[in-house]
Amino acid sequence: MRMANGARGEVLxxxxxxxxxxxxxxxxxxxxETALAVSGVEGLVERLRxxxxxxxxxxxxxxxxxxxxxxLAGRLDRASIAPxxxxxxxxxxxxxxxxxxx
Numbered sequence: 001m002r003m004a005n006g007a008r009g010e011v012l013x014x015x016x017x018x019x020x021x022x023x024x025x026x027x028x029x030x031x032x033e034t035a036l037a038v039s040g041v042e043g044l045v046e047r048l049r050x051x052x053x054x055x056x057x058x059x060x061x062x063x064x065x066x067x068x069x070x071x072l073a074g075r076l077d078r079a080s081i082a083p084x085x086x087x088x089x090x091x092x093x094x095x096x097x098x099x100x101x102x
Contacts, residue, residue, distance in 0.1 A: 009096045010067055013089040016079040021067030022093040028066030032059050053083065060086050063093045 010023040033039060035058030036047050047055065057076050064073035072079060 009093075011089075011092045011096045013085075013092060015064075015081050015085065015089060016072060020064060020069050020072060020089075022060075022063040022069070022089060022096075023066040024063060024093050024097045025066035028062040031062035031065060035059070035062060056083065056086050056090065059090050063090065 005023075008023060010021050012019045012021055014020070029044075033044060036044065036055055038044050038047050048059070051059070060081075061073040061076050064070070064076075
């Protein structure tokens with residue numbers, strides 16, 4: 001995992017052919033709860049045990065917004081991102097918040 005700003009929990013991942021900054025901010029967390037129609041961390045954890053493609057897109061968009069990557073977040077439906085790459089990017093962003101290294 002490449003850290004953009006480790007103190008903030010940002011990671012850099014390659015998405016749609018360019019390095020992109022992802023960050024799980026409080027705003028991104030609220031956006032994720034809204035996108036997944038859950039309330040609280042417990043609901044979020046349960047929902048993400050078996051995410052749908054739509055769930056993954058919502059989480060990735062929120063993390064991109066948290067990292068300031070609004071342009072890509074707004075066009076994820078037209079971006080060239082493999083599901084496995086998206087899932088790994090989301091996992092890296094969540095790991096960065098917990099201080100995980102990869």
